[in-house]
Amino acid sequence: MTTADRSYNFSAGPATIPLKVLQQIQQELLNFNGCGASIMEISHRSATFIEVLDSARAGIKQLLGISDSHEVLFLQGGSRLQFSMIPMNLLRTGEDRANYIVSGAWSQKAYDEALATGNIDLIWNGAKSNFTTLPTSADLSLSDNSAFLYYASNETIHGIQFHKPPEVNNTPLVCDASSDFLSRPIEMQCHGIVYACAQKNAGPSGVTIVLVRKDLLDRSSDDLPGYLNFKNHAEQKSMFNTPPTFGIYVIDLICKWLLNDMGxxxxxxxxxxxxxxxxxxxxxxxxxxxxxxxxxxxxxxxxxxxxxxxxxxxxxxxxxxxxxxxxxxxxxxxxxxxxxxxxxxxxxxxxxxxxxxxxxxxxxxx
Ligand SMILES: Cc1ncc(COP(=O)(O)O)c(C=O)c1O
Structure with a gap:
């Protein structure tokens, strides 16, 4: 097998990974950094792994220009788990409402799932046009008590993308950036949460990156099951349970590739x-x-x-x-x-x- 045997892979995800990163994984697979074992075989609490975790977190922050505003969490359950975990954490009281833009198959699924968690208002729906178009800010009218406005920055199935975030007042935006995360800069100030499963631009499947604005962590109720509570993951630096170590390692390599090779x-x-x-x-x-x-x-x-x-x-x-x-x-x-x-x-x-x-x-x- 040579690199020449590889096809050009246009898969929507899991998707192509930079060749240089694959080669580095191959090279250090049996003995990571001289520790005598593969990255997959060492404790997530070892100094060797914690260095990788810290580096992956720092890489994402550096790429997105995040200082101290947002926590970077590495979670499991895919982007799908975020469809319910986000409203469960952010809708704190019975009066809180959330607004959703449905612009394609993925935001439709997120909306459908959120309905089970609290007061959810659909404020724009592109189904009539078969998801070929997006709203302007004049089309968006938020509910009173809106805790957040949810949108998907890129609809992977319908091939439709917000080229800038929806403009609303001070209501925090929540963005499913699964299929364009790390493909361009993100205006982080207007976002309460940006999340993405890794398997498009950031790494292999099995890890989801969730950036949560720190003040929103206070919204997470102690009544939530442990894994579903953002605060637990933030306090324990993504080590509430055993994190997806191999995926985090690949994310770290991809961040380095984006910084050093892509500029x-x-x-x-x-x-x-x-x-x-x-x-x-x-x-x-x-x-x-x-x-x-x-x-x-x-x-x-x-x-x-x-x-x-x-x-x-x-x-x-x-x-x-x-x-x-x-x-x-x-x-x-x-x-x-x-x-x-x-x-x-x-x-x-x-x-x-x-x-x-x-x-x-x-x-x-x-
Ligand atoms: C935009 C978007 N959101 C959510 C998902 C679901 O991700 P997962 O399969 O990791 O739960 C996908 C998967 O392709 C996606 O493209």
């Missing part, structure tokens, strides 16, 4: 914009073949969702792309078509290969 999040965002443009340009040029899902101004730079004129061409596209080493391009089963996920670790060469394939597929089939 930080502004540069990473530019790189990602350039990659996304290559594919959207082809979609626009060959519009009889490729129909982009999202409205132009809301197009995601991470997940490009588009359709071909019929099922037959879609299957042919996926099969031929696979034969050329372009893997995992099938759209999500709920929307069909094609989805190309261009996360940080997808090199520009991979996107150029996809662009060239799309061009020749268009020429050969129209």
């Amino acid at each position: 930080g999040l502004s540069q990473t965002a530019e790189y990602n914009q350039g990659k996304a443009n290559l594919i959207y340009d082809i979609i626009d040029e060959c519009s009889e073949m490729y129909l982009g899902h999202a409205e132009r101004e809301h197009r995601s730079k991470m997940n490009i969702a588009f359709n071909l004129p019929n099922e037959e061409l879609t299957t042919k596209f996926i099969d031929q792309a696979g034969q050329q080493g372009l893997m995992s391009l099938k759209g999500h089963r709920s929307v069909g078509g094609i989805r190309a996920s261009l996360y940080n670790a997808m090199p520009r060469e991979g996107v150029l290969a996809l662009r060239d394939f799309m061009k020749s597929f268009y020429t050969q089939n129209s």
Whole structure:
């Protein structure tokens, strides 16, 4: 097996990991940092692991420019657990309400799940347009006693992305950033919580990063079950139970790669914009073949969702792309078509290969 045998992997997640990071994992797998064992085999309370945990936390803070405002938690249960854990922690009294924007499949699931936890008001729903568009600030009117406004910055299935956070008064925003976390800078001041499962841009599945503004931790009730209480995780520095050690180690390596090789999040965002443009340009040029899902101004730079004129061409596209080493391009089963996920670790060469394939597929089939 050589690196040349690897395909360009457009999977939406778990997704491609930087080659350099995979090689480093491979190199230190048997004996991490001279400790005589793999990172997976040592105690989470050992000095060796705590150094990794501290470094991963510091890496995320440095990348996002967080000083002391937010706790960085490494949790389990995926982003899905946050769908209920967040309202359970933030809605403290019977009067508190939460506002939700439903802009695609993931915020829809988050909203559905939150309904079981307290007073939840849906203030904008993109279902009518089949999740192709996003609200303006004029569309958003918050409830009295709104404890937070929930949104998903990037809808992984529908390929639609907020290019800046929704603008509301002082109500804290809660953001599901699962599929664009660490792909660009985030305005942290307006966010009470930003969370992301790791398996798109930040690492392997099994660990979820939750950034919680420190003053909001007081909202967590002592009546909550231990694992579901943010305060416990913050007080115990993500060691309330055994943390997902291997995942945290990979996050640490990816943060170092973003800082040292990519030059930080502004540069990473530019790189990602350039990659996304290559594919959207082809979609626009060959519009009889490729129909982009999202409205132009809301197009995601991470997940490009588009359709071909019929099922037959879609299957042919996926099969031929696979034969050329372009893997995992099938759209999500709920929307069909094609989805190309261009996360940080997808090199520009991979996107150029996809662009060239799309061009020749268009020429050969129209
Ligand atoms: C935007 C978004 N939110 C939530 C999730 C759910 O994450 P998990 O499977 O880690 O619970 C996903 C998974 O793809 C996602 O893309």
